[in-house]
Amino acid sequence: MKTCQTLAAVALLGVLATxxxxxxxxxxxxxxxAALPQTPSLDVASMDRSVDPCVDFYQxxxxxxxxxxxxxxxxxxxxxxxxxxxxxxxxxxxxxEQAAEPRxxxxxxxAQLGDxxxxxxxxxxxxxxxxxxxxxxxxxxxxxxxxxxxxxxVAHLHSGLGSRGMMFRFGSGQDYGDASxxxxxxxxxGFGLPDRDDYLDTDDRSREVRQRYVEHVxxxxxxxxxxxxxxxxxxxxxMAMETTLAAAALTRVERRDPAxxxxxxxPAELQQLTPSFDWSAYLAAAGIPGIDVLNxxxxxxxxxxxxxxxxxxxxxxxxxxxxxxxxxAAPFLSKPFVSADFEFSGRFLRGxxxxxxxxxxxxxxxxxxxxxxxxxxxxxxxxxxxxxxxxETMTHLIEEVMAERIAGLDWMSDATKEQARAKLDAMRNKIxxxxxxxxxxxIAVRRDDFFGDVVRARAFESHRQLAKIGKPVDRDEWGMTxxxxxxxxxPSMNDMNFPAGVLQPPLYDPRSDAAxxxxxxxxxxxxxxxxxFDDEGSQFDAxxxxxxxxxxxxxxxxxxxxxxxxxxxxxxxxVDDIKINSRLTLGEDLADLGGTILAYEAWKKAxxxxxxxxxxxxxxxxxFFVGFAQWACGDERPETKRLRARTNPHSPPEYRINGVVYNxxxxxxxxxxxxxxxxxxxxxxxxx
Numbered sequence: 201m202k203t204c205q206t207l208a209a210v211a212l213l214g215v216l217a218t219x220x221x222x223x224x225x226x227x228x229x230x231x232x233x234a235a236l237p238q239t240p241s242l243d244v245a246s247m248d249r250s251v252d253p254c255v256d257f258y259q260x261x262x263x264x265x266x267x268x269x270x271x272x273x274x275x276x277x278x279x280x281x282x283x284x285x286x287x288x289x290x291x292x293x294x295x296x297e298q299a300a301e302p303r304x305x306x307x308x309x310x311a312q313l314g315d316x317x318x319x320x321x322x323x324x325x326x327x328x329x330x331x332x333x334x335x336x337x338x339x340x341x342x343x344x345x346x347x348x349x350x351x352x353x354v355a356h357l358h359s360g361l362g363s364r365g366m367m368f369r370f371g372s373g374q375d376y377g378d379a380s381x382x383x384x385x386x387x388x389x390g391f392g393l394p395d396r397d398d399y400l401d402t403d404d405r406s407r408e409v410r411q412r413y414v415e416h417v418x419x420x421x422x423x424x425x426x427x428x429x430x431x432x433x434x435x436x437x438x439m440a441m442e443t444t445l446a447a448a449a450l451t452r453v454e455r456r457d458p459a460x461x462x463x464x465x466x467p468a469e470l471q472q473l474t475p476s477f478d479w480s481a482y483l484a485a486a487g488i489p490g491i492d493v494l495n496x497x498x499x500x501x502x503x504x505x506x507x508x509x510x511x512x513x514x515x516x517x518x519x520x521x522x523x524x525x526x527x528x529a530a531p532f533l534s535k536p537f538v539s540a541d542f543e544f545s546g547r548f549l550r551g552x553x554x555x556x557x558x559x560x561x562x563x564x565x566x567x568x569x570x571x572x573x574x575x576x577x578x579x580x581x582x583x584x585x586x587x588x589x590x591x592e593t594m595t596h597l598i599e600e601v602m603a604e605r606i607a608g609l610d611w612m613s614d615a616t617k618e619q620a621r622a623k624l625d626a627m628r629n630k631i632x633x634x635x636x637x638x639x640x641x642x643i644a645v646r647r648d649d650f651f652g653d654v655v656r657a658r659a660f661e662s663h664r665q666l667a668k669i670g671k672p673v674d675r676d677e678w679g680m681t682x683x684x685x686x687x688x689x690x691p692s693m694n695d696m697n698f699p700a701g702v703l704q705p706p707l708y709d710p711r712s713d714a715a716x717x718x719x720x721x722x723x724x725x726x727x728x729x730x731x732x733f734d735d736e737g738s739q740f741d742a743x744x745x746x747x748x749x750x751x752x753x754x755x756x757x758x759x760x761x762x763x764x765x766x767x768x769x770x771x772x773x774x775v776d777d778i779k780i781n782s783r784l785t786l787g788e789d790l791a792d793l794g795g796t797i798l799a800y801e802a803w804k805k806a807x808x809x810x811x812x813x814x815x816x817x818x819x820x821x822x823x824f825f826v827g828f829a830q831w832a833c834g835d836e837r838p839e840t841k842r843l844r845a846r847t848n849p850h851s852p853p854e855y856r857i858n859g860v861v862y863n864x865x866x867x868x869x870x871x872x873x874x875x876x877x878x879x880x881x882x883x884x885x886x887x888x
Contacts, residue, residue: 232294261829276550279834355485365389379744384494448504551837575682716827726795
């Protein structure tokens with residue numbers, strides 16, 4: 201996407217034409233959409249032509265949109281991507297309501313979707329249940345009679361709600377050393393705060409976050425019936441344990457280096473790291489007793505976990521488990537739990553002032569747990585074969601441009617160019633939806649058991665992931681559902697993935713002229729392609745293996761050019777005195793720049809020899825760049841800006857536009873910008 205992910209181990213921003221041109225599908229949506237709105241891929245009403253594009257191109261392109269689209273009360277940010285995402289949800293809402301009608305002729309898959317949604321929407325039944333849905337798991341925690349019994353219980357808790365990585369995260373992933381195979385994957389987890397730095401930094405905001413977190417934990421434990429004094433003491437216990445784990449965890453920047461998160465071990469070697477945790481018991485309870493190898497992403501984290509296992513009392517561990525259980529379950533319980541969860545995570549951390557309406561949360565949950573079944577309906581109604589073919593053609597043309605640019609690089613040797621071209625040729629493109637739909641028929645969905653539906657669906661996914669271990673990789677599998685307004689590149693798969701949800705107007709409009717389509721979707725395609733050659737993706741070869749295919753001299757030349765981007769973005773202010781962490785955002789910044797260059801050149805090739813006329817007072821080149829900029833129109837609350845500055849590998853929207861055109865002489869020519877103006881870089885950064 202433009203808030204894409206590179207799935208080395210394994211983002212939302214949306215439109216506006218004029219307010220009158222868009223049906224009631226955004227903030228305050230109170231009924232389903234019967235059809236998706238047909239909004240233009242370039243909206244002149246979203247611009248602010250009083251601004252000089254050579255001074256602030258983002259404001260020139262998006263000032264009108266921002267002025268007429270304030271952040272909704274239930275959102276922490278609002279954007280072209282976010283608005284399209286909500287429109288997709290409102291359309292899915294209508295499809296799910298139809299599927300929920302108890303007709304005798306309903307197809308089984310539709311009945312499953314509809315009953316899941318209906319159970320979620322029955323708020324009265326959810327409120328009546330209170331905390332009863334987690335009573336059995338709370339009892340299992342309370343009756344734990346020794347730390348030796350922890351592994352089996354944790355495996356059980358992981359298989360249901362997942363408990364947001366309680367103690368650690370365990371699943372499956374491609375072997376970085378042999379991308380054709382799936383191995384077990386043990387990662388860090390067990391935090392209730394968004395980032396390990398939240399536990400460790402000493403600035404005023406971090407201290408406030410920790411204080412409010414302790415209060416939040418105490419409040420949630422109080423909802424389980426703990427007396428106030430005991431709940432507060434237990435909250436401090438949780439904070440102390442999580443802080444110990446956070447201190448041993450890698451930073452987000454460190455985790456961007458694949459070599460730092462690849463430590464192939466046998467279960468016996470992992471057992472040596474954590475002698476107080478019986479891994480054979482955990483693996484047996486998880487249903488995978490026979491594994492012989494796994495990737496332990498952060499060995500130091502597991503050493504810290506061992507320290508806690510050896511030195512913290514059984515009572516402390518019960519407190520820790522009780523908190524993480526209720527934290528994971530809260531969104532699916534009664535109003536007091538949902539409200540407490542929102543007040544901390546939504547209002548305090550992100551600045552939203554209202555909880556999203558229940559229909560939207562329920563649609564999102566169906567998409568999460570039955571996503572390809574729901575995606576099948578979405579694709580049938582919204583994504584034509586012609587659109588798929590058009591996007592495939594655009595993708596192939598952008599790949600041709602990349603091949604030409606690789607061949608013409610003056611800083612790369614022929615030996616490395618040969619490897620880069622082999623990687624490009626091997627890259628797969630997934631457009632719209634999977635080749636084969638996932639079968640969810642084994643999940644028992646009951647219209648009167650919402651919490652049970654969630655647990656059974658999560659258990660299905662947990663078991664599906666673990667069942668991959670020791671088997672060949674399924675290279676047709678997707679990591680996103682078709683309605684998702686996002687995209688990603690996976691370096692282990694060496695593939696680009698563009699769900700149907702991100703290929704809707706205004707991001708891609710089949711009726712539009714080519715300029716804004718290439719500016720928006722074309723730059724998204726180029727963005728994902730460039731991820732295969734950014735500072736992280738470039739460490740994986742054509743087959744998806746973590747392997748150095750560079751000469752030392754070429755690698756040094758690449759890093760010198762990347763440093764130009766690091767230095768540029770480090771100077772941008774996010775909010776207050778917080779600057780962009782440009783080492784964290786480097787991969788996305790490189791992809792933004794490289795992807796836009798590729799899209800521009802591909803557009804020129806696609807329209808060569810054609811008589812392109814100005815439209816709406818914009819030349820064709822200007823339409824390309826405004827189309828490129830308008831995907832990012834949006835705004836964020838200050839709380840969200842602070843949070844994302846710490847956790848988000850993407851730069852803020854305005855810099856994802858201005859930071860790119862600053863490095864493109866093609867932009868300066870299009871708008872007749874003069875040397876010395878803010879959008880003109882005298883010595884542009886260029887990598888690919």
